[in-house]
Amino acid sequence: MAFWGCSDGESRVPLREPDPRYDSALDQRTSLQSRILFATPEMADFVKTGGLGEVAAALPRALRRSFDVRVLIPGYRQVRAAFPDIPVIGRLEGFAQVPACDLGLVETEDGLSIYVLLNADLFEREGTPYGDAGGDFCDNDLRFARLGLAAAEIALGADPAWRADLLHLNDWQAALAPAYLAWRGIRVPSVLTIHNLAYQGLFPQANLARLGVPDHAFHMNGVEFYGQLSFLKAGLFYSSFVTTVSETYAREIQTPEMGCGLDGLLRTRAARGRLAGILNGIDESWDPRTDPHLATRFEMDDWKGKRANAEAVRQHFGLSVSRGPLFAIVSRLVHQKGIDLSIQAAETIVAEGGQMVVIGQGEGRFENALRSLARKHPDSVGVHVGFAEDQARRMFAGSDFLLMPSRFEPCGLAQMYAQRFGSLPIVRRTGGLADTVEDGVTGFTFADGADTGFLGAVRRALDTFGQKKRLNTMRRQAMSRDFGWAGAAEHYAALYARAFGNNAAQRWRAA
Numbered sequence: 001m002a003f004w005g006c007s008d009g010e011s012r013v014p015l016r017e018p019d020p021r022y023d024s025a026l027d028q029r030t031s032l033q034s035r036i037l038f039a040t041p042e043m044a045d046f047v048k049t050g051g052l053g054e055v056a057a058a059l060p061r062a063l064r065r066s067f068d069v070r071v072l073i074p075g076y077r078q079v080r081a082a083f084p085d086i087p088v089i090g091r092l093e094g095f096a097q098v099p100a101c102d103l104g105l106v107e108t109e110d111g112l113s114i115y116v117l118l119n120a121d122l123f124e125r126e127g128t129p130y131g132d133a134g135g136d137f138c139d140n141d142l143r144f145a146r147l148g149l150a151a152a153e154i155a156l157g158a159d160p161a162w163r164a165d166l167l168h169l170n171d172w173q174a175a176l177a178p179a180y181l182a183w184r185g186i187r188v189p190s191v192l193t194i195h196n197l198a199y200q201g202l203f204p205q206a207n208l209a210r211l212g213v214p215d216h217a218f219h220m221n222g223v224e225f226y227g228q229l230s231f232l233k234a235g236l237f238y239s240s241f242v243t244t245v246s247e248t249y250a251r252e253i254q255t256p257e258m259g260c261g262l263d264g265l266l267r268t269r270a271a272r273g274r275l276a277g278i279l280n281g282i283d284e285s286w287d288p289r290t291d292p293h294l295a296t297r298f299e300m301d302d303w304k305g306k307r308a309n310a311e312a313v314r315q316h317f318g319l320s321v322s323r324g325p326l327f328a329i330v331s332r333l334v335h336q337k338g339i340d341l342s343i344q345a346a347e348t349i350v351a352e353g354g355q356m357v358v359i360g361q362g363e364g365r366f367e368n369a370l371r372s373l374a375r376k377h378p379d380s381v382g383v384h385v386g387f388a389e390d391q392a393r394r395m396f397a398g399s400d401f402l403l404m405p406s407r408f409e410p411c412g413l414a415q416m417y418a419q420r421f422g423s424l425p426i427v428r429r430t431g432g433l434a435d436t437v438e439d440g441v442t443g444f445t446f447a448d449g450a451d452t453g454f455l456g457a458v459r460r461a462l463d464t465f466g467q468k469k470r471l472n473t474m475r476r477q478a479m480s481r482d483f484g485w486a487g488a489a490e491h492y493a494a495l496y497a498r499a500f501g502n503n504a505a506q507r508w509r510a511a
Contacts, residue, residue, distance in 0.1 A: 033068040034500065036060075037115075037164035039151040041144065041173035042129050043071060045108065046078040049128050050332065051280065051413050052170060052195045055245075058283045059492070061112060062485035066493050070113040070162065072151055072174075074123040074143070075104065079116055086116055090158050096212035098145045103158060115159075117150055141203045144231065145211045148176030155181065155188045166190065166496055172201030175235025176211075179223065182238045183214055189499035191492075192239040194232070196410050197253050197260045198336075201231030226261065236265055240499045242275045243492075245411035246432035250277030258408060276495060279435055280411040281485035286420045288479075293390040294397050300479045303472065306422055309398035316391065317357050317382025324353035325465040328399035328423065330392045330414050333362030333370070333385075338405035338428065341454045343369050345403070348455060350380045352462050357382045357399070359392055396421040400471075401461050405446075405454045409433045419443065419478035424464075426457045442478040 042048050044057035060069045073079060080086070086104035094100040101119035108114065117123065122143050131137050151174060155164040167190040169177050178190040207229055208218055218224045223234040236242055244250050252258040254267045254275075269275040285291065288306075289299045295312035298305025310326050327349055331337045343366070346356055358370055358381075367385045374383040384391070396402070402418040402425040411432030415425040419436075425443040427433040437443040444464075446457040464471050 033066070034496070035162060035165045036063060036067045036069045036168055036496065037072055037151055037154055037166070038063075038069060038168045038170070039072040039147060039174040039177060040170045041074065041147065043073050043114075046073070046082055047076055047129060049130070050195075051245075051411060054282075054413060055195070055280055056170065058281065058485050059488065061110070062281070062489040063492060064112070065489070067496070068162075070115060070164075072115040072117070072147070072154065074129070074147055075116045075118045075120075076129060077124045077126075080124060083116070086118065088118065090160075092117075092150055092153055092158060095149060097210035098142055098149055098212065101146060101150070103150065103154075105159070115150075115154065117146060119146070122146060140201075141207050141211060141229075141231075144173040144201065145176055148174050148231075149180055151177035152180040152188075156186070164188070166499055168193070168492075169235060169239065171195050172199060172230075172232035172235070175201065175231045175239075177235075178238040178240070179213075179217065179234040183217065189496070190239040191241045191243060191495060191499060192235040194236075194242065194244040194253070194410070197232075197244070197258075197262065198408075200225070200233065200260065200262075202228045203231075205229060233262060233265065236262065236269065240274070241495055242266070242269050243278050243495065244275075245278065245280045246435045247277035247279065248434045249408075249410045249431040250275060252408070252431060276491075278488055278491045278495075279432060280413065281488045282413060282416045282420070282483045283485065286417050286483075288397055288421050291393055291397070293393040295394060298397070300422070300476055301472075303475075306397065309394055310400075311398070313357055313394055313398040314355070314382075316394070317384070318378070319355050319357070319382050320379040322353070322355055324355060325349075325400045325462060326398060327354055327356045327401045327403055328395045328418075329356070329358040329360065329403050330395055330417075331360045331362075331404065333358075333360045333366040335363065336407055336409075337362075338407055338454070339363075339366045339370075341405045342403045343373060345455055345458050346373055346377075346381060348458060349462075350377050354462065354465075355380045355382075356403075357395055359384045359387060359395060361385050361387060393417075393421075396423050399423045400465060401426055402443075403458075404428075404433065406430065406433060412436070415443070416481075416483040419481050420483065422475040422479050424461065424474055424478060426454070426461055428454070436481075436483070438477075440474075442474060442481060 038060045040056040042053040044053040060071050063069045083106045088102045089105045090103040092101050101117050104116040104118050106114050151167050157163050167177050169192045181188050223229050225233050254263050296305045296308035333339050370383045374381045396417050402423050404427045409431040418425050425437050427437050429445045429447050439445040444457040444461050
């Protein structure tokens with residue numbers, strides 16, 4: 001009998017042993033493919049709060065060409081609504097104070113298998129996956145320890161018919177999985193992807209016992225972070241490899257300025273060849289030639305079609321008819337995204353004959369400031385607080401420029417969406433923005449400073465709008481960029497191969 005726990009006196013809870021028959025009896029359906037479990041707290045098929053949801057919907061599908069990939073996600077109300085009758089294939093017992101749950105298995109219309117954690121008390125709540133109007137849920141440590149623990153259990157045979165050979169874990173919510181395995185003395189290859197280092201899953205030291213975290217792990221070489229328990233640090237320390245979502249961001253997070261207190265550990269992982277930046281992609285639906293949400297579909301050089309979308313956007317927001325430039329903001333309205341800078345630039349845009357449309361939600365101070373701006377310039381500024389994907393797509397298609405002066409941006413997707421639709425992004429040279437926007441070629445970039453700051457980039461965009469030949473050349477360059485998932489999938493496949501090579505068992509080769 002095996003137990004979680006590492007020292008005398010700790011809570012010792014039995015967990016099912018790996019089936020010794022498994023290594024010699026892989027089922028024929030997937031015997032020639034390694035099995036990847038993609039554990040995520042959100043997925044755009046059901047619920048998303050940002051880029052992670054989009055990645056979780058697209059990357060596993062791109063990886064299916066080479067791997068047997070399954071997704072693991074909590075059974076939120078949105079998931080239960082999509083699949084009212086979820087078949088239960090197993091029971092995951094409780095551990096310490098982490099509740100038990102049933103393990104369901106469903107399949108999407110395109111054949112992607114998804115494990116669903118079924119515990120109504122934990123996951124079927126109003127609000128986002130992480131909280132409601134009152135803030136974060138107070139038991140998020142238990143909720144997402146359950147996610148990480150379930151990923152570990154699937155690697156140990158919780159589903160008798162399928163066992164993960166490698167865990168691909170996303171953000172702090174899934175990051176305890178390699179730690180739970182390490183504390184049991186079991187090696188399973190794992191990759192942890194950081195989508196935003198600023199969110200770390202920090203909880204009081206007093207929560208260690210209820211999560212089954214051994215006391216010895218509360219150390220700088222473990223889960224301790226300035227006196228608190230950090231889910232993300234656990235994943236960074238115990239996983240086989242760490243990735244993040246752009247090459248530039250991988251370098252930035254190794255600096256004290258952008259390392260969020262984890263730069264030392266990240267530098268150590270990088271020095272050992274265990275940290276990589278792999279740029280996110282966007283799915284094939286972002287194509288102006290085929291997108292059903294657009295007022296008019298169009299292709300490169302069909303600028304009349306693009307103008308038709310601009311007219312539809314202006315009409316939707318109640319703006320006046322104009323031949324001037326149309327600037328768009330499609331974003332969470334938060335400090336990180338530089339919304340205050342865009343608000344400041346609005347007066348210059350309007351004074352130069354431009355218009356601005358905004359869709360998003362976030363901090364109340366920015367929502368109110370944007371509403372005030374729209375009241376001040378009702379013919380030139382339109383604001384919708386909230387989000388509607390069909391309208392966002394029309395804004396990408398109709399706008400001439402996208403405002404995205406993020407203070408930091410691990411990857412960013414909006415700038416890639418915009419380029420595919422011929423809207424030129426105006427971005428800070430940081431993270432994935434630096435990796436995807438070429439200054440003066442597919443958009444406009446700036447660094448901090450009076451001469452090269454955001455307002456200067458906006459003025460260069462306004463000047464370019466008056467030079468139609470140059471504007472259209474930049475649009476063509478932007479629309480020609482390939483931001484598909486194939487390249488990212490190849491990089492992950494190479495990383496998985498390295499992870500398997502460092503695992504002595506290499507069960508996936510058993511067939």
